Amino acid sequence: MVENLAEVEGTMKPNNWGNIVVSPDTPLAEAIEILDREGKRSLLIATEDNVLLGTVSDGDVRRALIRKVNLAEPVDAVMQCTPKVAGLDWSKTRILSFMEQHQLLQLPVLDENNRICDVMFLYDLLQKPRIDNPVCLMAGGFGTRLRPLTDLCPKPMLKLGDKPILELILERFIHAGFHNFYISTHYRSEQITEHFGDGSRYGVTIRYLHEHKPLGTAGALGLLHGTAIEKPLFVMNGDLLTDVNFLQMLACHEEHGGVATMCVREFEQQVPYGVIQTQGSQITDIVEKPKHKFLVNAGIYLLSPELVSTVSPEEVIDMPDLIKGCLKKDLRVNQYRIDDDWIDIGQLDDFKRAQRQVEIAFQNSFAG
Structure with missing residues (x-):
């Protein structure tokens, strides 16, 4: 690109x-x-x-x-x-x-x-573009909250419909025009490498960043040392089901500059009780079951090559800590707010919800 x-x-x-x-x-x-x-x-x-x-x-x-x-x-x-x-x-x-x-x-x-x-x-x-920005999919976690489903299978390889979660993510990037992929692995890595191979059957290139010990959600980036990363790098957790527009996110990053762009989405939490407001010993108001809204990390990032190069080989670091380090140095970090469908498949209820969503999408596609 x-x-x-x-x-x-x-x-x-x-x-x-x-x-x-x-x-x-x-x-x-x-x-x-x-x-x-x-x-x-x-x-x-x-x-x-x-x-x-x-x-x-x-x-x-x-x-x-x-x-x-x-x-x-x-x-x-x-x-x-x-x-x-x-x-x-x-x-x-x-x-x-x-x-x-x-x-x-x-x-x-x-x-x-x-x-x-x-x-x-x-x-x-709109003719299919070829986008040279590399993509790193994080697929090394143990998926402990989804046991026993993950006792013999890494979480990104759990199937939604007839395809693993990781394959659905990969195909969305390929559909948008991306072709240069890295997949970080650790737990039961052979299942991932055997399924995807070198990417040739998808018409793309896939290379693997194998963590010999868990390095955190950003530590695998240190395994890119010696690799020519010349364009902003997409990093995405390998357990997300989302319709985020990667091209628009890339355009946002290019427009605003900075060392990183993070996907964020709105999270709403409702207090299940009447909340009491007081002044001294006196009650001044009762707010019944108020709702509070927060912006939360959606697990998708665009990182400048300069930022990627700061992660050392074998360094144990999580992505929030990498981003916090940028903020402490007053480096610009952008938000890309998403309202698209998004499911973090962390627990069994999330997995079932993702399965239903994929099933509905398949039925709608078949009906069309």
């Missing part, structure tokens, strides 16, 4: 975006003809040296016709003067996320002088 569009300028397949750039004095009738001929949803209004002035969409044209605007009027009379645009330093991931967020079919890319350098079309971006 390229870091930004500037790195690939001139190497991308041309999309003839110049055909949808018109001057501000173009008659509206001619602009309508160009819209129809090019089959795009909007035109770019620009100066002779391609400085963007605005856009005109087919919706703008329809509204102009309803207002009975004369077709001889210049097109800039009906253009949008503050269109959505992207910067030349934006990655394709960030552009795609931005277009999906604002429901855009095309997006002009401008340099620092507001000159049009490219136009990104959603259809082209």
Whole structure:
């Protein structure tokens, strides 16, 4: 995955975006003809040296016709003067996320002088990308809270439907375009390595980080020493069932910078009693069964290569401690808030709930 569009300028397949750039004095009738001929949803209004002035969409044209605007009027009379645009330093991931967020079919890319350098079309971006950011799936835990299910099977290999939890996670990343994977192992590691192999049957590369002793939820990162990690690394617990949008999370990380981005979600807890408020010896109020909301760690992270390199080989460290160390140094750590389906399969009730969710998803897919 390229870091930004500037790195690939001139190497991308041309999309003839110049055909949808018109001057501000173009008659509206001619602009309508160009819209129809090019089959795009909007035109770019620009100066002779391609400085963007605005856009005109087919919706703008329809509204102009309803207002009975004369077709001889210049097109800039009906253009949008503050269109959505992207910067030349934006990655394709960030552009795609931005277009999906604002429901855009095309997006002009401008340099620092507001000159049009490219136009990104959603259809082209939705062709399956190849994302080079590495992914590390943590699958070395003992799963003690799920015994006896985990007496002979590592928790990430417990099946939801007809596939192990870890395989469902892997497939979601593959579907999003990721291809470079690491899996940390410890407890009954041979079951994991024998099932996934080198990843060739999935069309990806899988390498293993074997912990000879438990290293905590972040310690396996120390086993990456000597490995060229050049892009932000996804780290995800191998016991999660979630629909989180990995591309949007990557776009968030790229947009805000920092050494890490952590997925967080809202957790609500209700006190089952009436809570008494007092002042001195006097009761001032009774709040019946109040609810409190917290943001909690969702077990999915994006870590900069610099942060990954700080974990030493064989160091025992948990991910919260790694993040707290960043905060103590006043390093920027971002939150990526998720409202998607998310289940931490830590106990038997969670496992049963995840099984039901996968079964429902399968039935809906079959019915469709």
